[in-house]
Amino acid sequence: LAKTTQPISMDSYEGQEVNITCSHNNIATNDYITWYQQFPSQGPRFIIQGYKTKVTNEVASLFIPADRKSSTLSLPRVSLSDTAVYYCLVVDSGGYQKVTFGTGTKLQVIP
Amino acid sequence: DAMVIQNPRYQVTQFGKPVTLSCSQTLNHNVMYWYQQKSSQAPKLLFHYYDKDFNNEADTPDNFQSRRPNTSFCFLDIRSPGLGDAAMYLCATSRDLATGGYEQYFGPGTRLTVT
Structure with a gap:
C-alpha cells in the first residue's frame, strides 16, 4: 500500500479556498486516491475520489498531476462547519478497499 | 435511508470481561470492515469480510475476533478487554471495486470504555 503524507494541521479563514496536499510517492498503477472528512465522535465521510487529472463534485475538487505522486483536495469558500480532519487514502484496486x-x-476554520 | 448502524453507541465494560459490538447495514454491500480509532489518531483497520471470507490484518491482536452471520450483520468480539482497548470502534461497508465501490460508508462508531 502506498503511504500518504499530509500536513498535520491547517488554519483558514471563513470564505477562503483551502487546498490540502497529500503525497503518495509509491502509488501503484491501479491505485485510486480518495479523501474522507471526519468530525469529532463521528465516522469518516467520503468526499471525493479520483485517478488522474481533475475531479469535481458538489463539495470539493481533486487535482492529481500526471505522475500521480501527489494530490490536492480543494475546498471552495470554507465555513466553520468545514472544521474537521481530512484524510487522504490510496485505495488498492485489487478487489476490495484495503x-x-x-x-x-486537521483543518481549523477561523471566523 | 440506507445506512450503517452501530450498537451500542457507548459501551462500558470491565477489564477482562468479554464484550461484543454490533454493526448492521441496509446497503447490501458485500464488504464490511472494522476499524479501531484511538483518541487523536487515525482509524486503524482490524479486519474485514469480503462476503464470507474473513481477512485479518497482520498486527490485529488475537484478543479481537469477528463474526459475520449474514450480509447485513457483523460483530466485533473482544475476548478480554484491556485498558489499552479503550477506543472508538468504527464499522464500514463498501461494494467491491469490480462494481465501482471506491467509497466506504462508515457507521457512527461505538465508543468503548474499559474500567
Whole structure:
C-alpha cells in the first residue's frame, strides 16, 4: 500500500479556498486516491475520489498531476462547519478497499 | 435511508470481561470492515469480510475476533478487554471495486470504555 503524507494541521479563514496536499510517492498503477472528512465522535465521510487529472463534485475538487505522486483536495469558500480532519487514502484496486489511513490534516476554520 | 448502524453507541465494560459490538447495514454491500480509532489518531483497520471470507490484518491482536452471520450483520468480539482497548470502534461497508465501490460508508462508531 502506498503511504500518504499530509500536513498535520491547517488554519483558514471563513470564505477562503483551502487546498490540502497529500503525497503518495509509491502509488501503484491501479491505485485510486480518495479523501474522507471526519468530525469529532463521528465516522469518516467520503468526499471525493479520483485517478488522474481533475475531479469535481458538489463539495470539493481533486487535482492529481500526471505522475500521480501527489494530490490536492480543494475546498471552495470554507465555513466553520468545514472544521474537521481530512484524510487522504490510496485505495488498492485489487478487489476490495484495503486502505491505510494516514495521519490526516486537521483543518481549523477561523471566523 | 440506507445506512450503517452501530450498537451500542457507548459501551462500558470491565477489564477482562468479554464484550461484543454490533454493526448492521441496509446497503447490501458485500464488504464490511472494522476499524479501531484511538483518541487523536487515525482509524486503524482490524479486519474485514469480503462476503464470507474473513481477512485479518497482520498486527490485529488475537484478543479481537469477528463474526459475520449474514450480509447485513457483523460483530466485533473482544475476548478480554484491556485498558489499552479503550477506543472508538468504527464499522464500514463498501461494494467491491469490480462494481465501482471506491467509497466506504462508515457507521457512527461505538465508543468503548474499559474500567
